[in-house]
Amino acid sequence: MTQDFVDPVDLRVEARSGRRSPRRLLALCRRSLRLVREAAPRPFAGSVVLQVAAALLLAGQVWSVKILLDAILGTADGDVRPTALVGPVALLAVLTALTALTSSVQSSLSRYLGERVARSMWRRVLGAATAVPLRSFESSAFYDRLRRVQANALSRPYQVTRGILTTLGSGVSAVAVGATLVGIAPVLLPLLLLGGVPLVLTSRRESRLEFDFDVDQTPNQRLRSYLTYVLTDRDSAKEIRAFDLGGPLGSRMDDAYGTYLGSLGAHLRRRTVLSSLGTLGTAVVLAATLGVLVLLIARGELGVADAGAAIVAIRMLQGQIQAVFAGVQSVFESGLFLDDVEEFLRTGEAAGVEAQGDPAPERFDAVDVDDVSFTYPGGAAPALDGVSLRVEAGQVVAVVGENGSGKTTLAKVLAGLYEPDAGTVRWDDVDQATLDRRSLRSRVAVIFQDFxxxxxxxxxxxxxxxxxxxxxxxxxxxxxxxxxxxxxxxxxxxxxxxxxxxxxxxxxxxxxxxxxxxxxxxxxAPLVVLDEPSSALDARAEHELFASLRDVLAGRTAVFISHRFSTVRSADRIYVMDAGRVVEAGDHASLMALGGLYAELFTIQAAAYTEPTA
CATH class of the missing domain: 3.40.50.300 (P-loop containing nucleotide triphosphate hydrolases)
Structure with missing residues (x-):
């Protein structure tokens, strides 16, 4: 299977094609709520309850302000004794304290809920990342998407859910406070609702800008992450110091960061302009609402207590309306990133389905590679070109050749890590492509040179x-x-x-x-594939390894890759590769007698260990 990953331009087109509609909003909400509910059902339910409670407490504060103002005015007129203020003051104090307590608990619960969602998403993302074919890791587009997924998978699903909860809580608050305001001055409510229109007009563009910016900056962010890793990694530390690379690589990191900051500055300026326009429009509507309120007071249509409560309600309601639209914007903006995450997860799921098949045989008589070809993504020439070989049970088979001849690629094909572009690999006449990949890999023990x-x-x-x-x-x-x-x-x-x-x-x-x-x-496993198994061993250890290889394998079949011809002399069969092809095959004696590439390379290596004759 060849896995293609989306080009950044296509991603932006795909994002813009997703219409911002109530249907899409509902789809995003359902998907995110399901994810969060599955990750942490009880914390999620508790968060919803707290959001509703906070909304009702907010409406209660408006009523308590009106009751308190009525009591204050009654006391000033001499109609009510001062002790009558105790109840309204106590009520406002209790509601305010409960609001603060609810906010505190909600904050802690929100943090815990976010971590539970992050854990659930890590599980899914890592599952997808380990399920996609190994070939995907040869594609830079795959790494770009993987970086975005790593950055967004942990935060965006919960951001969508938090946006939903914010919208829900603010919506309930807006309804409760709005009902209070309708009871005081009905004409003010429609004016306040108009205050959300400017935010609707600007928020969509802000969401698109944020997604486009993240897609455009993915390569730069990957470069900075790589340079940070190299400059701080333990294995790189010795070479960084030996070649004094701290300065050059640090400068490159600084340049990359400078490029990013320049782009970020331009991006934030555009977002600030849009946000300012939305906020300015909302402020104009608020000013108009307050103007109407002043007019009502001037006409004597509102008393002092009603006017005071209306002012509190207007301020609260404006904040809740803005929070509603901000929550909707958060849902849509995060939804663009969530689509990217979901596409990646579907890729892993599809790979898992395609990797299913019949169980691999526990034992085999022979594994045949028949006319197999394989080209790496973006490669100009095939790494394997019509390769054929046979590995019989119990044999020790060697594959030799110069660097770049295709030996390691062949090892990955044999191990079921790469699927050939053409040709077949058969286990006792069963096509490897029809076997379950997990079952197949359990039948192969493979150790690479860069284990x-x-x-x-x-x-x-x-x-x-x-x-x-x-x-x-x-x-x-x-x-x-x-x-x-x-x-x-x-x-x-x-x-x-x-x-x-x-x-x-x-x-x-x-x-x-x-x-x-x-x-x-x-x-x-019945088949053992060893890629340069003695590359880090000294001469004595290498000799001991190959002298005892058959005993160590205990009857298992082995294919070992090597460019050291001295280590393969005892192999039952030797395949010689050159430029992705098998050019010679036989045992050591027959290949030396052939006088071809094997004999030439063996003689060259042997000459390095012999004294020149006079």
């Missing part, structure tokens, strides 16, 4: 996700010679293999190589 050194306990570096068994861990370490290094660690196999974490220890390159080999041994 991962996990900053985890030694035992977990060996089990690599397989069920843990102490006896098997120790057996794998003994079989590959890793036991001598691991058993001498402070906590043995529980020691973290990195100084990144407290109590951790570091291994040498050769020791790590043995741990990686133990990882392949532990999996107990």
């Amino acid at each position: 991962v050194r996990y900053a985890l306990p030694a035992a977990e570096n060996i089990t690599a996700g397989s069920p843990h068994d102490d006896d098997r861990v120790r057996a794998a370490a003994r079989a590959t010679g890793a036991d001598r290094a691991l058993e001498g660690l402070p906590d043995g196999y529980r020691t973290v293999l990195s100084r990144l974490f407290r109590g951790g220890r570091e291994l040498s390159g050769g020791q790590w190589q043995r741990v990686a080999l133990a990882r392949a041994y532990y999996r107990d």
